[in-house]
Amino acid sequence: MSDHHEMTPTTVKDFLLALLGGLAAPLLAIILIVGLVVSIQARQVDDEAADAGDKAVRARIQSVGTSVAVDPNKPHVDMTGEQVYTDICSACHGSGALGSPKFKDTAAWGPRIAQGYDTLLLHALKGFAGQKGKMPARGGEPDLTDLEVARAMVYMTNAGGAKFEAVLKKEVEPTAAQLAHGKTVYAENCATCHDTGMTGAQKLTDPAWAGLIKQGKDYLYGAAINGTLGGPAKGGNVKLTDADTTAAVDYMVNEAKAALAKK
Ligand code: HEC
Ligand code: HEC
Incomplete structure (x- = not known):
């Protein structure tokens, strides 16, 4: 018999070393992966904590003007420009x-x-993709x-040299x-x-x-005149003038406001 079936102490040792060596690499990889996963999770937890902190700050700021007990029937009290800036806009603009x-x-x-x-107000409200980046x-x-x-826009622009006053364009109320x-x-x-609410149309x-209504009359007029995904342009009547269409929208908004006020 030749000696190559026989395991000498040296070959056993070599075998074990090779085995350990072979295991060490995957073991190291596993340790690294586990470490990575744990650190990612830790970071997510940090984010969540930061998020919660952010919410807490916001709640605190809002409670300055409103009652501490949250009452949905209480009218919303608008934050000041500085509060909104500090709370939200400064994340980027700071x-x-x-x-x-x-x-x-x-x-x-x-x-x-x-x-x-x-223009500045429109960009702040609707967002704006400019040369430098994207304003949400x-x-x-x-x-x-x-x-x-x-x-907030006025607070920021005035700090940058403007002399604006925060006014919102009053929507002209339609006559009787x-x-x-x-x-x-x-x-x-x-x-x-x-x-009827047919095909998903919003009942009044x-x-x-x-x-x-929050999107503004301009949006609603445009949606009624040009149509939306589900709503046909001018209700499907091509002969209708823009003025007639917007008059119908005014009526719809008026009815909707009355219905909302009753709730
Ligand atoms: C996530 C980042 C981010 C936040 C948060 C943010 N902005 Fe901006 N904003 C931008 C960027 C980016 C621009 C520049 C876009 C460009 O012109 O390329 C910008 C530009 C603007 C402009 C100038 C628009 C113009 O026409 O030049 C105004 C006004 C503005 N932001 C208002 C606000 C207000 C008000 C808030 C808080 C309510 C706010 N931003 C929060 C990123 C942000
Ligand atoms: C054939 C059915 C139909 C008729 C007729 C119709 N609409 Fe609509 N309208 C819809 C539907 C469906 C939606 C919802 C669309 C959506 O969710 O995008 C809608 C939505 C709207 C909206 C809200 C826009 C939005 O973003 O949802 C306005 C404003 C509107 N219609 C005005 C009118 C006016 C004014 C007329 C008559 C001149 C009219 N519609 C006639 C089906 C109709």
Whole structure:
């Protein structure tokens, strides 16, 4: 018999060393992966903690103006521009993150301020993708009211050299005659769907109008004239004029507001 079946102490030792060596690499890899996963989880926990902290700060700021016990029937009290800035906008504008014009940087704000109050407010409300980066709508905080966004925008731009005042364009209330005309147009062209809720049209009593009204008359006029995903342009009547269509919208908004007020 040859000796190559026989395990000498040396070969056993070699075998064990090789085995350990072979195990060591995957073992090391496993340890590293576990370490990585644990650290990622730890970081997520940190984020969540930061998020919770953020919410707590926001709650504290809001409680300055409102009662401490949350009462949904209490009217919302708008935060000041400084509060909104500190709470939300400073996340980017405090440092100039993501290409945003930095707070008090008059050189960066100058040409933007030159665009005028209306354009700046529109960009702050609807968001804006410019040369430098992307400004999220309402600074990424959809719950802010128009007035809060306007105040924060004014707080920031005035610190950058502007002399604005936070005012919101008042929507002109339709006259009784316009509403009466709108009602007729509505009955002839829109009621088929909007009285019944057919094909997903919002009934005039639908609470969804609260959100729609918040988008502003300009948006609603545009949606009615040009159509939306589900709503046909001019209710499907191509002969309807823009003025008739907007009159119908005025009537719808008026009815929706009345229904919302009753809730
Ligand atoms: C996530 C980051 C971020 C947050 C938060 C943020 N912004 Fe901005 N904002 C930007 C960036 C980026 C720009 C520059 C976009 C460009 O012109 O390239 C900008 C630009 C602007 C401008 C100038 C727009 C123009 O027409 O030049 C205004 C006004 C503004 N932001 C208001 C606000 C207000 C008010 C808030 C808080 C409610 C806010 N921003 C929160 C990133 C942010
Ligand atoms: C054939 C059915 C139909 C008729 C007729 C119709 N609508 Fe609509 N409308 C819809 C639907 C469906 C939606 C919901 C669309 C959506 O969710 O995007 C809608 C939505 C709307 C909205 C809200 C926009 C939005 O973002 O949802 C307005 C404003 C509106 N319609 C106005 C009118 C007016 C004014 C008329 C009459 C001149 C009219 N509609 C006639 C089906 C109709």
